Amino acid sequence: MENEAINRSIKYRWRCKDDCERGNFMGSGLDDYPRTATDTQISKQHVDLMSWIYFFSEGLETIASHLQEEKPMKYYRERKEEMKRKIIDECLDENDLLFKDQSVAGKN
DSSP: OHHHHHHHTOOOOOOOSSOOGGGBOGGGTOTTSBSOSSTTEEEEEOHHHHHHHHHHHHHHHHHHHHTTOHHHHHHHHHHHHHHHHHHHHHHEETTTTEEOOEEEEOOO
16 A cells, blocks of 8 residues: 555646746646635645546546456556545535635745
8 A cells, every 4th residue: 555655645736837927827728717816825736637637547447448458447447546535635625515726825
């Protein structure tokens, strides 16, 4: 289970090629979706990126299943389940039951 401990510590976030203006992360393709509005908050993990990883892991698992490739199918199933746990454990705000980016306090 050493790999699980390592994988659970990985954070997923979009990064801009150049400086991001006003907290917009052009790297995500969602240039109208501001991640952070001020210097007081730093976006640490992005729920939409994690959702994409889940979605594509599920698709690759399905392809491997149709090709009857057991090893890749198992690998992508594990990645999919890992991402599902991370999304629920780390991005679900239990107060309002909404999934949110994980942020940390920045400089004031």
